[in-house]
Amino acid sequence: MRRALPLALITLLSSGCGALAPPGNPLVVAHRSGAGNWPENSRTAVRNAVAAGYEGIEFDLGLTKDRIPVISHNVALNPVLCAHADGTPLGTTPVYIKDLTLQELRSGFLCGGLADPDNPSAQVIADIHLTLDELIGEVSARPDLLLHFDVKFEPEKTLDATAFADEILGRWSAAGLPNPWYMSCAFPEFIRVAADRGAHVSYTLPRPVPALGSTGGAVAGDVLGKLGVGDFIGLARQSGAAGLNVAYQVADRAVVDAAKREGLTVQLWTVNDPAALDLYCHWPIDVLITNYPERAPCF
Amino acid sequence: MLLTAALALVLAAEPETASPAPAAPSWSFGFDRVDLISEEIGSFLNYDVLEVRVYPLKPVLRFVEQVKVVFRLPWTGLYVGASIESQSLTYELPVGPKGLFLTGGVVTRLLFPRGAIAGAAYRVGNFRFGLSLSAFTSGSWSAPGSFQWTFFPSLGFGLGFGGP
Numbered sequence: 264m265r266r267a268l269p270l271a272l273i274t275l276l277s278s279g280c281g282a283l284a285p286p287g288n289p290l291v292v293a294h295r296s297g298a299g300n301w302p303e304n305s306r307t308a309v310r311n312a313v314a315a316g317y318e319g320i321e322f323d324l325g326l327t328k329d330r331i332p333v334i335s336h337n338v339a340l341n342p343v344l345c346a347h348a349d350g351t352p353l354g355t356t357p358v359y360i361k362d363l364t365l366q367e368l369r370s371g372f373l374c375g376g377l378a379d380p381d382n383p384s385a386q387v388i389a390d391i392h393l394t395l396d397e398l399i400g401e402v403s404a405r406p407d408l409l410l411h412f413d414v415k416f417e418p419e420k421t422l423d424a425t426a427f428a429d430e431i432l433g434r435w436s437a438a439g440l441p442n443p444w445y446m447s448c449a450f451p452e453f454i455r456v457a458a459d460r461g462a463h464v465s466y467t468l469p470r471p472v473p474a475l476g477s478t479g480g481a482v483a484g485d486v487l488g489k490l491g492v493g494d495f496i497g498l499a500r501q502s503g504a505a506g507l508n509v510a511y512q513v514a515d516r517a518v519v520d521a522a523k524r525e526g527l528t529v530q531l532w533t534v535n536d537p538a539a540l541d542l543y544c545h546w547p548i549d550v551l552i553t554n555y556p557e558r559a560p561c562f
Numbered sequence: 563m564l565l566t567a568a569l570a571l572v573l574a575a576e577p578e579t580a581s582p583a584p585a586a587p588s589w590s591f592g593f594d595r596v597d598l599i600s601e602e603i604g605s606f607l608n609y610d611v612l613e614v615r616v617y618p619l620k621p622v623l624r625f626v627e628q629v630k631v632v633f634r635l636p637w638t639g640l641y642v643g644a645s646i647e648s649q650s651l652t653y654e655l656p657v658g659p660k661g662l663f664l665t666g667g668v669v670t671r672l673l674f675p676r677g678a679i680a681g682a683a684y685r686v687g688n689f690r691f692g693l694s695l696s697a698f699t700s701g702s703w704s705a706p707g708s709f710q711w712t713f714f715p716s717l718g719f720g721l722g723f724g725g726p
Contacts (some may be wrong), residue, residue: 280623322700332645384611392643431635478619483624485623485624485627486627489627489646489647489671490646490671490672491671491672491674491701491702491703491704491705492672492702492703492704493704494700494702494705496700496702496705496708497702497703497704497705497708498704500705500707500708501704512617512619512620513620515605515609515610515624516609516610517603517605517608517609517712518700520712521700521710521712522700522708524710525700525708525710536616538615539616539617542612542613542615542616545601
């Protein structure tokens, strides 16, 4: 008995309270509408995600020069995935969506026709950019489908935050679909504007720190969070966000627990490895974002 | 896991077989130890270590963030410690001649009052083992109004370099 008690305590503690926590039940959302299986953010991906019975889709929104919301991950066309309409490569000079009208974007460029090195199992299908209005049409048959609008507003590289909020929220509201939805953005300028218009917006973290790169920025963000001068709950509260949209590489389970109790929603991105999906399916999060929803045990 | 297994073996051993702790050391201000596993907060063992198989860099970073340097203050039994994750003021009350102490303290986050710990510690040779209950809030300088409490059982393992 004298030896058993400490051994039992140590065994319990070393297993971690996380291992004993009740399982979560997150909705599984297809990242970029299913980038693991189809060209990211494409009409093909949206159609197949709807047909596959996915619980939700995440897609990225840019804004053209003539203020048309289009589905695109980057503020500039991705030279790895996109090419000129005649097939020639984009080159090294960034082609910003804000500098193109929808007609120029569609007549001059195609995306999805190049193999995606990050998603080698994805189909390769060239297509013109999908607009938000067209996406709304594609999902109208699935009123249960959760929609995650990831807004790619970025100061100085896109149109202003008010234009993004007006065009996206205006079109979504006009469509009148009953689908559950929320937005996310990495910049508080947009979060404040959209939250003022009644949107549920999550703060995308970690914040980009171009000078440090993705890993350096994540490490710096983690340290600042631990110090409490840039912690995730504080950032969300200060920006008016109603949720946290957190990369799993920087997610802190204790912070997630506290954020949930504080009334914030939590989305975790982008988890693709089966073991990681199994782990994070047990976290008390609202949404688990993955390129491969079918791999998640909680789907 | 290896660390806690080793700790289990030490705690389960007969106290008489361990090196005798100094019965009444003279107290002096100065460096006391480095806690490789800090019992404040406790989220490293409770949560972060579970992610080692899916993204090892994160537990490694969280480990570094919780390593704590501890100093003795001029008052007997009083310690101050600091890591990236927390800073604390703790008191150790001896409850026997064999290196056993009751412990308690307050924990801050960059000096923002955050919570408390209470538990027991066992010092043997240059080692200190702790077993505590940690209670802390989500409050910080950037979210001073956030008061979601978390309670963790936690373990500590410290390495000193000679007693006071």
